[in-house]
Amino acid sequence: MKLSEYKLIVTDLDGTLVKSGTNDLAEFTINIISSLRNQGIFFTLATGRSWRQTQSIALTLQIKSPVIVQSGAIIMNPFTGDVIRATPLRNELRYRLERSFQSNSVDLFCLEETGAYFATGIKTRGGVGLANEEPFKIGELHEAPATIIKYLYIGPESPVKQLAEQIRKMIKPQPNLVLWPPESGCDDWFLEVFDPMASKGQAVKWLAEYLQVEQEQVMAFGDGYNDIDLLGWAGLGVSIEGAPPVVISQADQVIPGPESAGVARFLSARFLIGVNQLYL
Secondary structure, X not given: OOHHHOOEEEEOOEOOOEOOOOOOOOHHHHHHHHHHHHOOOEEEEXXXXXXXXXXXXXXXXXXXXXXXXXXXXXXXXOOOOOEEEEOOOOHHHHHHHHHXXXXXXXXXXXXXXXXXXXXXXXXXXXXXXXXXXXXXXXXXXXXXXXXXXXXXXXXXXXXXXXXXXXXXXXXXOOXXXXXXXXXXXXXXXXXXXXXXXXXXXXHHHHHHHHOOOOHHHEXXXXXXXXXXXXXXXXXXXXXEOOOOHHHHOOOOEEEOOHHXXXXXXXXXXXXXXXXXXXXO
């Protein structure tokens, strides 16, 4: 398929479009994405971040298409900030998770559709960090909202990994699990538990149908475990150098990372003849 025939471009943020944990966008990247949009190509984001953490980048890039956040569990209207589509945890999964998978050394956070977190208490450094960054409230588990987008376990490596393995073995249908290593300044691991139908790949499939774009016309970029089904489903999946081997195995091509504006340069070379000279 000719690269000029792609109609929807979707990219992850951390480690793909921007350096992890930052909102830094090179002017070159902003200009390339603007040029693509002027050609009538849909461009959007698919990230594990919350909408609050994503909104400023979406605004800088003037994204007009729905934006995928929370690893595919929520799709947002970038103009109004309203939820277009949400895939919450089904009740039977919630019931088993709440009663069977607890640990004295691990915090359990519940994410509401509003973007706020609910917890019964906070005892980990990672949990304190999350509570300082995102809106949250504390209460008893039976007081948790009726609709929960994900469960987030935070704690030391060993108990968090044990929880992940127990959930994989004991719960069917198996939830979508995303395990994250510690971030800088924190030793805690993060385990996100989503509904089986909540993932970036499934969200982009829905978005392509919503925008009336064929699967073969979708190009996707990503570097993390939550990008695996996204890269596998897209007509062209592009991973980032240094990504885990299982992620790269799902990609059709591999490019440099955000330090080299890899996504923008790849798009420029294949869609915008002569733009490199214009902006460099």
